[in-house]
Amino acid sequence: MSIEIDHLGIAVTSLEGAMAFYEAQLGLSVTHRETVEGERVRVAMLPASDTPDGPRLELLEATGPDSTVARFIEKRGPGLHHLALRVDDLVQTVERLRAQGSQVLHEPQRGADGHLYVFVHPSSTGGMLLELIQKEENKIAE
Ligand code: CO
Numbered sequence: 001m002s003i004e005i006d007h008l009g010i011a012v013t014s015l016e017g018a019m020a021f022y023e024a025q026l027g028l029s030v031t032h033r034e035t036v037e038g039e040r041v042r043v044a045m046l047p048a049s050d051t052p053d054g055p056r057l058e059l060l061e062a063t064g065p066d067s068t069v070a071r072f073i074e075k076r077g078p079g080l081h082h083l084a085l086r087v088d089d090l091v092q093t094v095e096r097l098r099a100q101g102s103q104v105l106h107e108p109q110r111g112a113d114g115h116l117y118v119f120v121h122p123s124s125t126g127g128m129l130l131e132l133i134q135k136e137e138n139k140i141a142e
Helices: 015-025 068-076 090-099
Strands: 004-011 032-036 041-047 056-062 079-087 116-120 130-134
Touching: 004 068, 004 130, 015 041, 015 056, 056 068, 068 079, 090 116, 090 130
Parallel strands: 004 056, 079 130
Antiparallel strands: 004 079, 032 041, 041 056, 116 130
């Protein structure tokens, strides 16, 4: 079993403003942008490593006041929103977590690029919203 950091999700009030820092000042590059309508969030991904599968930064901007990112910022201010770890077998990991009483927030879902993911409640993880992602090469068949 291997676990790797996939990305750190950062809640920002302005994607353009945050990109001005991470791109123009820090020298990272946005490789992917998308609007996830279901979660009312605009996303920009920036690899933070030279390794192809290395960790990334995920900048998150709410598209409306009912977005979970908007509610997070209202409650706690902008900043680190979640940690995303890649696991070998998401379904098995979720079963194991649930069996031991951890609060998995939903059934494994497919992200825009086909990967599987779930979120685990901060009360189970030491205070950090945790996203678990299944590696592409281990995608389960439909
Ligand atoms: Co994420």
